[in-house]
Amino acid sequence: MTNASPLRIAVVGFGKLGLLHAGIANGLPGSKLVAVCDNSSTTMNVLKSQMQGVETYSDYKTMIAKGGIDAVFIATPTGSHAPIAVDFVNAGIAVFIEKPLAPNTEQALPLMEALERTPVTNMVGYMGRYIDTFAKAKALIDSGALGGLQMLRTSMYVAQLFTKGKGWRYEQKESGGGVLITQNGHVIDKLLWMFGDLEYVTGQTNTLYSSTVEDYAHAYFAFKSGLTGFMDASWSARHFRTPTISIHVQGEHGTLDVNDDDVRLHLEKAHGDLPADWSIWRGPDLYQGVPFDIGGPQYTRQAIDFLEAVRTGTTVETDVKSGFKTQSVVDAIYRSAQQNGAPQFFAEQ
Amino acid sequence: MTKSPLAPIVLGHNAFFGVDHLSAARGAERAAFFADPQNILDMIHTAYDHGVRGMMMSTHDRAGPVAELIRNDPKLSQDMAIYPLLPYAQKYITKANEMGLINVVIDALSGSGLKSKVSFLWQGGKGVLTKDVTGMLSALIRLELNIFRGLNMPAVFLHDALTDLALGLELKDIFSFFIEELDKNHNSQGSFATKNLPLLQQRFKEWGLPTPTVLTHANKIGFHMNPSLPACEDALNEGVSNVMAMGTLASGYLSPDEAYSYLGQFPTIKSVVVGVSSSKHADETFAAIKTNGWDNT
Numbered sequence: 001m002t003n004a005s006p007l008r009i010a011v012v013g014f015g016k017l018g019l020l021h022a023g024i025a026n027g028l029p030g031s032k033l034v035a036v037c038d039n040s041s042t043t044m045n046v047l048k049s050q051m052q053g054v055e056t057y058s059d060y061k062t063m064i065a066k067g068g069i070d071a072v073f074i075a076t077p078t079g080s081h082a083p084i085a086v087d088f089v090n091a092g093i094a095v096f097i098e099k100p101l102a103p104n105t106e107q108a109l110p111l112m113e114a115l116e117r118t119p120v121t122n123m124v125g126y127m128g129r130y131i132d133t134f135a136k137a138k139a140l141i142d143s144g145a146l147g148g149l150q151m152l153r154t155s156m157y158v159a160q161l162f163t164k165g166k167g168w169r170y171e172q173k174e175s176g177g178g179v180l181i182t183q184n185g186h187v188i189d190k191l192l193w194m195f196g197d198l199e200y201v202t203g204q205t206n207t208l209y210s211s212t213v214e215d216y217a218h219a220y221f222a223f224k225s226g227l228t229g230f231m232d233a234s235w236s237a238r239h240f241r242t243p244t245i246s247i248h249v250q251g252e253h254g255t256l257d258v259n260d261d262d263v264r265l266h267l268e269k270a271h272g273d274l275p276a277d278w279s280i281w282r283g284p285d286l287y288q289g290v291p292f293d294i295g296g297p298q299y300t301r302q303a304i305d306f307l308e309a310v311r312t313g314t315t316v317e318t319d320v321k322s323g324f325k326t327q328s329v330v331d332a333i334y335r336s337a338q339q340n341g342a343p344q345f346f347a348e349q
Numbered sequence: 350m351t352k353s354p355l356a357p358i359v360l361g362h363n364a365f366f367g368v369d370h371l372s373a374a375r376g377a378e379r380a381a382f383f384a385d386p387q388n389i390l391d392m393i394h395t396a397y398d399h400g401v402r403g404m405m406m407s408t409h410d411r412a413g414p415v416a417e418l419i420r421n422d423p424k425l426s427q428d429m430a431i432y433p434l435l436p437y438a439q440k441y442i443t444k445a446n447e448m449g450l451i452n453v454v455i456d457a458l459s460g461s462g463l464k465s466k467v468s469f470l471w472q473g474g475k476g477v478l479t480k481d482v483t484g485m486l487s488a489l490i491r492l493e494l495n496i497f498r499g500l501n502m503p504a505v506f507l508h509d510a511l512t513d514l515a516l517g518l519e520l521k522d523i524f525s526f527f528i529e530e531l532d533k534n535h536n537s538q539g540s541f542a543t544k545n546l547p548l549l550q551q552r553f554k555e556w557g558l559p560t561p562t563v564l565t566h567a568n569k570i571g572f573h574m575n576p577s578l579p580a581c582e583d584a585l586n587e588g589v590s591n592v593m594a595m596g597t598l599a600s601g602y603l604s605p606d607e608a609y610s611y612l613g614q615f616p617t618i619k620s621v622v623v624g625v626s627s628s629k630h631a632d633e634t635f636a637a638i639k640t641n642g643w644d645n646t
Contacts, residue, residue, distance in 0.1 A: 019514060027517030027548070049482050050520050239377045284602040289575040293544045294513045297575075 007031040007307055010069045010093075012060045012084055013076035014038035014047065017098050017125075020295045021073035024303045027292040031071075031307050037063050060084055064091045071096065071121070071310045077168040078175050079103055082111045085122075085320075089114040094121040094310040100185045101323040103176025105331050108324055115320055121309045123302075123316045124323030126189040128245070130298035130305075132286035134190055137247070137258035141194050145271035146251025152221065152229025154191065154247045156184045157237035161209050170210050178213030180205065181330050183243045184233035189318070189326045190247065191231075197224045200345040203333030208236045219333050222343075353591040354503035354538045354562060355620035356403030356430050358638060360396045361595070364626040365389050366409045382626075386414040393425065395628050399635040403430040405506075405622055406497065408437040413496040420499055431500045432593070434508055434542060434564070435493040486523075487530055494535060502537045506564050509542040516548055521556045528561065538562055542595075544573050547580045550588040560589050566596035567618060568603060569611040585615040593620040605637030613641055 009025040011018045014036055026033040037057040038044055044056040057063040064087060071094040074084050082102045085095045089111065101124050102108035115122060128134055140146075156179070161170075168174040169182065180203075192198070199222045205214035216234040221227075229249070246259045254267035262282045270276045290300040302318075309316050332344035365383040383389050389411075393404065406412050419425045494505065507527055515523045524541070531539035540562035543549045553560055567585060571578030573596050585592060592615070597608045612618050623638065625631040 023514040023517030026519065027513075027545075033518070046482055050522060051518060239380075241377070241380070282600075282602060284570055284572045284599040287570070287572050289571060289577045289580075291576045292513075292517065292548060293573075293575045294510065294517055 007070045007310060008034045008068055010035040010037070010063060010072040012037045012063070012072060012074045013098075014040075014043050015075060018073065018075035020299060021075060021096070021303065023294050024292065024300055025073065025307065027294070028300070028303060028307065029291065030311075035063050035066070035069060061087060064088060064093070069093055071307065074098060078181075079107075079168070079173065082108050085111050086114045089118050089120055089122070092118060092120060094306075095320075096123045096125065096306050097320070097323070098125045099189075099323065099326075100124075100176060100181050100330070101320065101327050103173070103181075105324060105327050108320075108327060111320060112324060121306070121313065121315060122320045123306045123309070124318055124320055124326075125302065126186060126318045126323065126326065127298045127302045128186040128190055129193060129318060130301040131260060132283065132288075132297075133258050133260060133263050133281070136263045136281055136286055137256060138194050140256060140263070140265055140274075141249070143272065143274070145254065145265070145267055145274050146249065146256060147253035149195065149223075149225060149227040149249055149251045152191075152195070152227055152247070152249045153231075154187055154229070154245070155232040156187045156243060156245045157233070157240040158183060158235050158243040159238055159240045160235040161215060162236060164209050164211065170213055172212040175213060177330070177334060178205075178207075178210055178215055178217075179233050179235040180214060180217040180333060183235060184217065184231075185326060185330060186243075187231060187233065187245055187247075188329050189322075190245075191221065192322075192325060192329065193317075194247075195223050195225060195227055195249075198222065198329060198346050199224050200343045201329060201332050201336060202341045202343045203336040204341055205334070205337040208234075214337075217333065217337075219336075353619045354430075354540075355432075355591055355593050356401075356503075357620055358396075358399075358401045358635075359403035359405055359430075359432060359593060359620055359622045360393060360401050361622045361624035362405045362407055362409075362412075362434075364624050365392075365415070366407060366411060383411070386411065386418055389415050390418045390422070392625060392628075392631070393419070393429070395631050396623075396625060396635075397425065397429070399631060401623070401635075402428055403432060403620070405432050405434055407434045408493045408496065412437075416496045416500060426500065429501065430503050431497055432504055432506060432564075433494060433497055433502060434506045435490070436508060436511070483526055483530075486526065487534070490527075490530060491534070502535065504538040504540040504562055505531050505535065506540045506542045509544050509564075512541040512543045512549070513545055516543070516545060516552055519552070521552075521558070524553070524556070524561075525558060528558075540564065540593075545575050547576065547584045547588065550584050562591040562593070563589055564593045564595055564622070567592070567594035567612060567615070568597050568599040568608060570599050570602065572596060572599035572602065582615075585617050587617070589617050591619050592617045593622060594618045595622040597621055598624075605634050606641065609638050609641035 009031050011022045022033050025031045033054055035055040036047060037060045039058055048056050072088050073096045074081055075098040078100055081097050085097050088095050201219055201221055203219040206216040208215040215236045219231045221229055248257045257264040262280060265279045267274055267276050290297040293300055305316050336342055336344045528539035531537045542564040546565045566573040574581040594612055597612060612621060623634055625634055
């Protein structure tokens with residue numbers, strides 16, 4: 001493969017995220033959508049009638065056998081992520097896997113092993129790290145301006161479910177769980193990214209409308225750094241039109257609040273270029289254009305990082321290993337909830 | 350070049366439906382106030398008194414009652430141009446989580462009460478449907494626009510999520526279909542919202558399609574302007590013909606004065622979307638528009 005020839009991109013699972021990844025990868029210079037696989041014949045027929053030069057498949061194994069693919073975006077229901085990814089990895093094809101990685105860590109293990117044997121570029125879709133406000137917050141935390149971190153509170157709410165849900169997302173076997181593993185997975189990914197590894201976690205979950213997955217989850221985190229705090233998550237929370245994540249952390253020298261809209265830092269005294277008192281960065285302060293935007297710049301930046309790593313045969317931050325770590329925290333919260341909140345300790349990682 | 354179907358000042362709908370790109374919390378507060386369609390109608394009258402003769406309308410669940418109130422208002426139904434923005438993506442995304450995208454479309458059509466108009470759906474089930482993609486899209490457009498029937502709709506905008514997806518996938522036929530369908534069956538100009546103005550311009554040129562009317566972000570800090578502020582400014586200077594500018598305050602980041610004086614330099618900007626959420630806010634906003642030379646009569 002040379003830099004001159006565009007990367008040949010495949011997508012497996014052509015729902016809303018599959019469409020989004022296909023559109024971004026095809027819209028960016030240097031990559032071209034060449035193949036799509038989905039088990040809905042309706043979807044594939046619609047696609048075939050509208051797009052020339054894109055092969056359509058109902059079985060991803062046929063797609064692999066046909067060859068001619070440099071990287072694949074896997075956006076199927078969670079339960080099939082790992083088995084599909086393993087087959088692509090074994091064929092030496094770079095894999096992007098939508099989050100969550102798998103319903104649980106156990107089901108993700110074969111993928112970890114496959115990547116040991118065939119270390120292709122790999123990524124899990126925790127795109128929240130590419131949102132301007134959270135990237136800024138991470139940089140502020142890393143600057144040490146807050147001093148030793150003392151306490152944390154965080155939430156993820158969305159008004160999504162107020163009757164019994166239908167479809168794979170609400171079937172524990174397929175999805176791995178409810179709000180905790182889906183939208184709130186982004187929170188856990190961000191916390192590990194910002195604050196490092198955990199010593200232990202405790203959790204409670206509750207079912208409001210669903211029968212096999214939780215609609216509400218609550219967790220207490222103790223980080224190895226000594227930082228402690230709690231998390232609330234619900235997809236049955238009124239008044240939240242879109243998924244809304246907030247993180248508040250207090251340190252010896254100040255506080256930091258971050259959500260999708262802004263970052264607010266309060267410092268007792270100046271730290272380097274950062275003045276004492278309030279500093280506020282809003283979305284427009286931090287915004288930088290991307291070559292091509294469909295669903296928000298974070299998706300484009302994520303795709304650019306992945307595709308660049310594929311081109312250069314390197315790795316990305318949110319790789320399968322990192323997704324596995326996030327998954328292990330999700331698993332621990334579910335285990336704790338089953339044991340009525342018993343603490344779950346993490347071995348040295 | 351296509352003829353401008355745009356009113357100079359167009360009332361935005363985001364505040365009415367709880368959308369706020371600077372603050373989700375503020376959005377939720379406004380949504381509560383505008384839960385009563387009468388409050389929306391009052392705000393439309395306030396804007397009308399300031400000379401506003403156009404209004405953006407998504408196909409949010411609340412749009413139906415508002416459209417009904419406008420229809421029953423002799424002054425508004427006569428003078429106010431409605432610019433639908435479709436589809437209201439959030440509505441479909443929530444359902445798509447449960448049943449998959451394609452089933453949402455089928456479901457929407459079968460429950461639409463437009464059975465006779467989309468009878469092809471029942472002639473041979475999904476197999477027939479898939480061979481008639483344009484028939485399906487035509488029915489979807491009809492369904493989405495149904496709540497605005499009888500109102501004056503000089504242009505209909507395709508939501509930027511779909512425009513930009515179609516740009517990414519290079520679906521030329523979708524664009525020409527949308528333009529033709531709106532012209533033929535709705536006596537309206539098929540137009541496009543986009544966050545990628547220069548790319549849209551480039552693709553239309555490559556495809557040999559006339560430059561369409563577009564709805565796009567325009568503000569001096571480049572918020573939601575891709576790939577960059579300078580590239581979008583080039584397009585606004587000469588690349589496109591009729592532009593309706595949105596996001597001009599960069600979600601409340603810029604003052605109305607800063608925002609509207611910036612827009613004045615671009616000959617292609619024929620229209621500006623203005624969001625107002627209270628009568629005090631409306632007075633300030635429209636005063637700034639007048640000061641900066643926008644014709645709002």
